[in-house]
Amino acid sequence: xxxxxxxxxxxxxxxxxxxxxxxxxxxxxxxxxxxxxxxxxxxxxxxxxxxxxxxxxxxxxxxxxxxxxxxxxxxxxxxxxxxxxxxxxxxxxxxxxxxxxxxxxxxxxxxxxxxxxxxxxxxxxxxxxxxxxxxxxxxxxxxxxxxxxxxxxxxxxxxxxxxxxxxxxxxxxxxxxxxxxxxxxxxxxxxxxxxxxxxxxxxxxxxxxxxxxxxxxxxxxxxxxxxxxxxxxxxxxxxxxxxxxxxxxxxxxxxxxxxxxxxxxxxxxxxxxxxxxxxxxxxxxxxxxxxxxxxxxxxxxxxxxxxxxxxxxxxxxxxxxxxxxxxxxxxxxxxxxxxxxxxxxxxxxxxxxxxxxxxxxxxxxxxxxxxxxxxxxxxxxxxxxxxxxxxxxxxxxxxxxxxxxxxxxxxxxxxxxxxxxxxxxxxxxxxxxxxxxxxxxxxxxxxxxxxxxxxxxxxxxxxxxxxxxxxxxxxxxxxxxxxxxxxxxxxxxxxxxxxxxxxxxxxxxxxxxxxxxxxxxxxxxxxxxxxxxxxxxxxxxxxxxxxxxxxxxxxxxxxxxxxxxxxxxxxxxxxxxxxxxx
Numbered sequence: 001x002x003x004x005x006x007x008x009x010x011x012x013x014x015x016x017x018x019x020x021x022x023x024x025x026x027x028x029x030x031x032x033x034x035x036x037x038x039x040x041x042x043x044x045x046x047x048x049x050x051x052x053x054x055x056x057x058x059x060x061x062x063x064x065x066x067x068x069x070x071x072x073x074x075x076x077x078x079x080x081x082x083x084x085x086x087x088x089x090x091x092x093x094x095x096x097x098x099x100x101x102x103x104x105x106x107x108x109x110x111x112x113x114x115x116x117x118x119x120x121x122x123x124x125x126x127x128x129x130x131x132x133x134x135x136x137x138x139x140x141x142x143x144x145x146x147x148x149x150x151x152x153x154x155x156x157x158x159x160x161x162x163x164x165x166x167x168x169x170x171x172x173x174x175x176x177x178x179x180x181x182x183x184x185x186x187x188x189x190x191x192x193x194x195x196x197x198x199x200x201x202x203x204x205x206x207x208x209x210x211x212x213x214x215x216x217x218x219x220x221x222x223x224x225x226x227x228x229x230x231x232x233x234x235x236x237x238x239x240x241x242x243x244x245x246x247x248x249x250x251x252x253x254x255x256x257x258x259x260x261x262x263x264x265x266x267x268x269x270x271x272x273x274x275x276x277x278x279x280x281x282x283x284x285x286x287x288x289x290x291x292x293x294x295x296x297x298x299x300x301x302x303x304x305x306x307x308x309x310x311x312x313x314x315x316x317x318x319x320x321x322x323x324x325x326x327x328x329x330x331x332x333x334x335x336x337x338x339x340x341x342x343x344x345x346x347x348x349x350x351x352x353x354x355x356x357x358x359x360x361x362x363x364x365x366x367x368x369x370x371x372x373x374x375x376x377x378x379x380x381x382x383x384x385x386x387x388x389x390x391x392x393x394x395x396x397x398x399x400x401x402x403x404x405x406x407x408x409x410x411x412x413x414x415x416x417x418x419x420x421x422x423x424x425x426x427x428x429x430x431x432x433x434x435x436x437x438x439x440x441x442x443x444x445x446x447x448x449x450x451x452x453x454x455x456x457x458x459x460x461x462x463x464x465x466x467x468x469x470x471x472x473x474x475x476x477x478x479x480x481x482x483x484x485x486x487x488x489x490x491x492x493x494x495x496x497x498x499x500x501x502x503x504x505x506x507x508x509x510x511x512x513x514x515x516x517x518x519x520x521x522x523x524x525x526x527x528x529x530x531x532x533x534x535x536x537x538x539x540x541x542x543x544x545x546x547x548x549x550x551x552x553x554x555x556x557x558x559x560x561x562x563x564x565x566x567x568x569x570x571x572x573x574x575x576x577x578x579x580x581x582x
Contacts, residue, residue, distance in 0.1 A: 002050060002071050006555040007079075010049045013519050013551075014042060017134040026126035027105050039080055040094045043067070046079070047095075049516045056496030058513050059503055060099060064092045074569050084570045102508060109507035110276065111227025127511045128273070132291055134515045135270055138522045138551070140543060142265045145297035146255045146475075148482035149285060149305070153277065154510075155499040156226035156246040226505035232277025246499075247274050247507070249514065250281065252288045253485055255300065255478040258471075266529035267481045268522045274510050281305070282312050289322065296322050300479040303329045310397070310456045318395040323464045325475050333359040338455055340442025341387065341401075345468065346461030348452065350385040350404050350412070351442050352430045357382040360468060379468040384409045384428050386466065390449045393462050397454035403444055405430070414445045489521050526551060 014020065020042045047063040054070065055062050067081050068088050076082040083089050108115075108123035115123075229246050252271040256262055271288040285305070289296055299322050305313060306326045317324055328345060335358040341348040344358055360378045363371040388407035393399040405415035411422025412430040422429055444450040454462065465472040489497040495517045502513045530552050533539050543549045 014045050019130045022130040044095045060095050103506045107506040107508040109228030131515050144257050145295045146257050148253050148255050148300040148479045150482045151248045151250045152486040154247045156229035228507040230276030230278035250284050253482040255481050266525045269518045300325045303327045315395045343458045348387045353385040397459035400449050400451045
């Protein structure tokens, strides 16, 4: 039986987020048909959240059944599920009505074709507002300026009718045959972390052409049970390219800053949005960052994001004051020459840096400590040759650097006094063959500082933290917090975020369900974090300094009224009212 304390907490989420008001205001813009009762909509949202938490389902029938069978008599009467005689007074059709009217008046997906662009934008804004407002309930004064971003795939409830053909893709020097049967499969969302988003340029042209054909055919013939979704690709379990019909959830999770303890703040979802699987990631990702509502300084992303054209991704981030922390793809290692300097991982190095330090591959996450030890040693050997950063690259790639010998990390014959200083300090020495008088000495070897406008390919790899350093690795590992949010929510014992948790096909109803799923996740993460903090010796809880926070109230409590009849409950309520009046 669901306790009244938990119901009150869910009511707090629904009421404080004003999601009912936002939806009704959005519906009111359309003058057609009846408006529906706010109390019925509120009750449906409360029931949906409770059903997600206890039944791992958000179908309308499960929501209705939970409200009528799994809460106490007193709560059913208080919420308006039953009258004082314990007769059910809510109507299942009222819930169905709201799902249909929300579809009709608020859906902005590509399956809705009879609205103007202005109306589509208005509807999209309504959906973003109730999503963001619900997530903001959990923003309880956190100070972190670091966030991790990723995307995960969601199979559409009504999948595409077409079947992808068999394709053969090239994977390095190997040929991998992929039989794609996603279209008519009953496969559910897999548990585990979110998949790595794949950049279109990295997918074999044959698969990209096939997806374009599938999406074009779906648009031309409306041959889909879920017209707001799309054909896309993701990383399969074997690491290959897998075609699927559905959507992506783009998620932004707060993570601790460098100077914070790893568990100083809970790992909460701050922003999210759902797009068709064939939609580009740039606009939606920048939109999430713009709507955070507090300073974003560090953004942890996988190698898919930085690969985008500079003007579409890195430049907008830089202008927003956001510093990217990202990994490198396998084809982004090695030295690149520009203005006499040797660039590796987006950072300029001394022209005499040894060739052997050009490619340093990061070990697999489960590699032995010895491999990581050797990796860090190689990184530090190369880092010693890196030019010091005088000014960071701006939005156009313009930066100013300092020779590593002047910066005190190596000794070089071209810099007077640096060789003996390096010997005294045990620093590396640069070996220079006799200078060819016919070749100019690079400016970085003669000037105090050198200004460079980075080539776009180099600029896209640049980042404030030196790639591969222990500091970089420690920070980048926190990107797993966003991946962990996918695995956590997809777990059957938590929110069970799988195909079948609901049966809605419109993108607006998917957002509504995901809002409640993510609220349930954040609530669980917040409460678990709070319990860990309370267990620490000498901990003083700022959240509960003025009384326990509504989101943190214990759910386990005696339900005295659970066994009362409707008549007994009514008599008890009458007595309470009389005592209060007296």
